[in-house]
Amino acid sequence: MPHDIDAARPPRWLASAGGAAMFVAPLLALVLIWAIAVPLFGINPRVFPSVAAVGGAAMESIRDGTLIEHIGASLLRVGLGTLIGVVTAVPLGIAMGVSPAVSTFLTPLFRFFSVLAGIAWIPIATLWFGYGFGAIIFVIFNAVFFVVTYNTLLGVSTIPMPLRNAAASLGAGRWALLTEVLLPGALPNIVTGIRTGLGFAWRGLIAAEMIATNVGLGYMLFVARDFYRTEVIILGMIVIGAIWLLIDRLLLVPLERSTIERWGMVRRA
Amino acid sequence: MKTLELRNLKKTYFDPYAGSHVTAVHDVSLEVQQGDFVSVVGPSGCGKTTILNMVAGFIPHSGGEILLNGKAINGPGPERGVVFQSFALFPWKTVLDNVGFGPKMRGVPKAERDRIAHEYLALAGLSHAASRYPNELSGGMQQRVGVVRALANHPEVLLMDEPFASVDAQTRMTLQEELTRIWQERRPTVIFITHDVAEAVFLANRVVVLSKGRVLDQIEVALPRPRVWDDLIEDETFKRLSAQVLHMVRSA
Secondary structure (H helix, E strand, O other): OHHHHHHHOOOHHHHHHHHHHHHHHHHHHHHHHHHHHHHHOOOOOOOOOOHHHHHHHHHHHHHOOHHHHHHHHHHHHHHHHHHHHHHHHHHHHHHHHHOHHHHHHHHHHHHHHHHHOOHHHHHHHHHHHOOOHHHHHHHHHHHHHHHHHHHHHHHHHOOOHHHHHHHHHOOOOHHHHHHHHHHHHHHHHHHHHHHHHHHHHHHHHHHHHHHHOOOOHHHHHHHHHHOOOHHHHHHHHHHHHHHHHHHHHHHHHHHHHHHHHOOOOOOOO | OEEEEEEEEEEEEEEOOOOEEEEEEEEEEEEEEOOOEEEEEOOOOOOHHHHHHHHHOOOOOOEEEEEEOOEEOOOOOOOEEEEOOOOOOOOOOOHHHHHOHHHHHOOOOHHHHHHHHHHHHHHOOOHHHOOOOHHHOOHHHHHHHHHHHHHOOOOOEEEEEOOOOOOOHHHHHHHHHHHHHHHHHHOOEEEEEEOOHHHHHHHOOEEEEEEOOEEEEEEEOOOOOOOOHHHHOOOHHHHHHHHHHHHHHHHO
16 A cells, blocks of 8 residues: 555655754753753853853843844855855856866965965955955955865866767857856866855854954954853854854755755765 | 768877877778768777767867868867767756757757757657656666767767767667667768677678778678667678678787
8 A cells, every 4th residue: 555655754844853853962962961061060150151141141132132133244244255255256267177277277376275265364354454344255255265266176177078078069169068067067066165165254254253343243252252251152152153054054955955966966965 | 972081080199108109090081971870890999989089079180181071070060969988968957958958059949949859858768757867867778868969969970989888788789779770760870989899780881990090991781670689699691790890800
């Protein structure tokens, strides 16, 4: 009886709820250890706050709207900087990847700048753009740009030659080769680049906000330090980590599933 | 009417490992009539794939001429369709869009190129796979898509580079039979590169035996069509021709 087979399989929402539970379980375990350890060892709140204190700080900052304000400011910056970075990096990476000579020549350069990307640029960015929005956007752009360019370049140069030949022998011109073969062919690497770049950007953002602004999650951490408010610092750290996990799980993973995993270009992680 | 003509074709290239120039194709002349089916067979390193890549326009030739309908070829072009050993299907396109790619490049509107693609998929018995992605298909099915993708673009010459070398033996026989059937229906001009002697004889009207970058001999295959393995495997003419080609290839 076919419906028996269906009944044996858990429904879709339950399966995804199960997956989410598996994902959250280790994080909850960490919170549990924290909740036990702080009172057990009588840790000074100036050294490390209790779970309740952080929960209280969360309620307070949600109620007065400051948490949302900081999150909003940080997300806007990271979103804008990443967008500018990706939009400029992908065409450049493809243009460079088309020519093997150019890509071989530029690879060391882009590896060099990929390592430097993000935080190391904060001092000079504040000299160029002053303290504020411009410097932070530059740092994020920078974190994304070099990594995405390098990965796009790598992606284009590793597209199997028969695919390019096939397109040419089916009548594809330069533009069609670009949009129909090079861009989708480089997509697995572009996605990897964006993922790595966003990671750099998120860290770079927090660092830049500690120095160059008066709103945002990094600023929230840094100011709390001046008042010994460890519960706000830890709250900020949790929010920073949680937002990254959400971006990854809700944005990047579904994007990969519907494209490069479906096409069999990468194996499901 | 002759479609394709190779005149004293030559290819030399610099081998960075040997540190010297190597001649892959010495002096090859060949004529292929419109609607003909020619197999090119030879041991590995005889230059057969190099010749195909030059005719396809993927690599330049060092000497001689490649004429298509009397005109010198220049780079790859849609009048020379290619079927690759590695299939070379676009992983990010469905089977339907892979087959419709050539018409798309010609500017055929979406509805019309879908109709064309469906027609050619039906020819290869692949209608059910239209909305699949290539990685969801077996090797044999992928290469069927590769063949009809090239055909759907109505090339004047179909260049096939050991297309069945990477599928299993049973599937290979089926694909060979299907290819001869499709050839009889559509009469494309085909150049088929292979190292498999039986395959070369089974498929072609003429077998060109290549050795060390030169044409050793050309053998007419006057076997009746349609060709089916169950019949030909016992056929005296087929056996004799295969043996003849085999001796040539082995002594080459």
